[in-house]
Amino acid sequence: MKGWQEFQDQSFYEATARERAFHLVDEGTFEELIAPVDEMTSPHLPVLGEAISFDDGVVTGVGTMSSRPVFVISQEGRFIGGAVGEVGGAKIVGTFKLALELYEKIKAKYPDDYESRVPAVVFSFETGGVRLHEANAGLLAHAEVMEMIQKCRGKLPVISLVGSKVGCFGGMGFVCVATDMVIMSDLGRIGLTGPEVIEEVMGKKEFDSADRALIYRTTGGKHKYIMRDCAYLVEDSIGGFRRQIEEVLKMSYAQIQECRSIGTPELTEEQLGIVGLAAGLNPKDAKDVWYYFGNDNSEAIPDMFYQEFMSVVKRRQKGGC
Amino acid sequence: MSVQIMTGKGREAISMIMDEGSFLENIIGDYMQDDQIGPGAVIGTITIGGRAATVISNDATKGNPRFPVVYAGVIGMEEAYKMAIAVYKTIEADKDKPAGQKRPLILIVDSPGNGPGKVEEIFGMNKATGSYQLALTEARQHGHPVIAMIIGRAISGAFLCHGLQADHILTLSKDFGTMIHVMPLSSIARITKRDLETLEELSKTNPVFASGADFFYKLGGVEEIVENIEDMKAAIIRHIDEVYKLNQAGQSEQCGPWGRGLLGEERGGRTLRKKVLDQMETEFAQIENRYL
Secondary structure (H helix, E strand, O other), rough: OOOHHHHHOOOOOOHHHHHHHHHHOOOOEEOOOOOOOOOOOOOOOHHHOOOOOOOOOEEEEEEOOOOEEEEEEEOOOOOHHHOOOOOHHHHHHHHHHHHHHHHHHHHHOOOOOOOOOOOOEEEEOOEEOEHHHHHHHHHHHHHHHHHHHHHHOOOOOOEEEEOOOOOOOHHHHHHOOOOOOEEEEEOOOOOOHHHHHHHHOOOOOOOOOOHHHHHHHEEHHHHHHHHOOOOOEEEOOHHHHHHHHHHHHHHOHHHHHHOOOOOOOHHHHHHHHHHHHHHHOOOHHHHHHHHOOOOOOOOOOOHHOOHOOOOOHHOOOOOOO | OOOOHHHHHHHHHHHHHHHOOOOOOOOEEOEEEOOOOOOOEEEEEEEEEEEEEEEEOOOOOOOOOOOOOOOOEEEHHHHHHHHHHHHHHHHHHHHOOHHHHHHOOEEEEOOOOOOOOHHHHHHHHHHHHHHHHHHHHHHHHOOOEEEEEEEEEEHHHHHOOOOOOOOEEEEHHHOOEEEOOOOOHHHHHHHHOOOHHHHHHOOOOOOOOOHHHHHHHOOOOOOOOEOOOOHHHHHHHHHHHHHHHHHOOOOOHHHHHHHHHHHHHOOOOOHEEEEEEEEHHHHHOHHHHHHO
16 A cells, blocks of 8 residues: 555646545544544435445544644535535534634643644535535535635635545635635646536537637636735645645735635726626637737746746736746 | 515615605715716615614616616626625724724625626626625624615525625515525526426425525525515614524524525524534544644
């Protein structure tokens, strides 16, 4: 069996939810909460003749990074596309609740010196959003997660990781950008409306959902990095993500919060300005936007390897992070 | 008493709930919104029962000339940011008032979805809808009661964007053709590969995938079903007062998404949620000392 160290070189894109959870935090520190042995499963799936999973498609737990508590939520795309149902949704919400409660306790115990001790929440997304088999419960869980993220504001860092096979779509597409910071690999994808639905609305000529290159240009890590919708772009390995989280946790909380793309009046005005650009530019393709932001080599960007891309890329100007 | 379909009539709904002639469109406190921005959304100030409130509604009669996906009440990027700005300007307008006097926000809900399109994905529709939700939750944290009133369609992402972050959610009953769901049962049948008859039969006892106001009531997804249009105004005022009271009593946890989780347990529609949360608490309590 592979050891913890060897997993650091493993592709994040290919890794299971549990592999990511166990190997993002320090070796041997991950404690799963509501593990498969608890058999907390969806009662709604068997009614529809669907298989269940003993973790309901999300791994939740806590470990440490540099002796600091880090709660981890890790979604499993292999199980119904990582979609969120009643049990999995409650596990996500419950993780945020535990982090907030631990924050209060640490703050009470170390009133003069708590900022570097408070927990962080790391959320590894791999999901299409609401699980249709229990759609209403999944929808209501999304709203609870958004509320929890806002409740963590000003208290503890919440970091989104997107680099897994399924990407991050549907309602989870806005959950992942509501946190303090998004870290992606160039294989990660973030969107709201899935490619198939856009094709249905706009027609195949305008948006072909089978065109993988088009989908990556529109929703992929490189695009989000140019737009500053993700703060950091890392190489596709568990260790790549882990090292970036370690760096982030060395920053002050104020610095971390500067990496937000939404969530304040100023950022909202800034984003509305970008929408004005969308109307003015009316791009046919994301490449037009890359070019606008100074990437004269926009045609070459999709095929660039990570190092080359990082050395030449021009990003949208933004204050802070 | 009248049964009048309100779908597509956000502006009429504003007229019905406000004190006559009180609507100041695009004005919140000292702020004045450019009226060209986000025509699919209506924002402004009304008085309701003598009290100033911010109102945010969909306008299904207007398209957005810059973003063709916006029509029939679709929330596009401009619309969602306009709605978010309305919330922040409300917080700003009352920043010197004590918690019990923060003006309410009233959301008139009638939207089939968030803008689906290539430009929307390139520029990030997800950020727009996320912005508005964070703003609403922040307003609640400051003590502004947020009441949503569903008059037509409250569908999936649009309901998450414009409605589900409210303190309390009211809906006109199904007699008014209100639609609350993620997907119609026929689409769920197609995607889950079950026949429609089976799903319809199952949905009678299991509200987690059935659509409509009654099922969302059972799940704790809406606080109250309003049976008459004429009662909307009084119901909204009553819920504003209830939310003020809960906030003042330090019980704001009973409002909003978390409060509706408690309501889902109470009404027997979502019973697993609490089991999961309790189990997590129990398991973490055993290892918590390591992290303190």
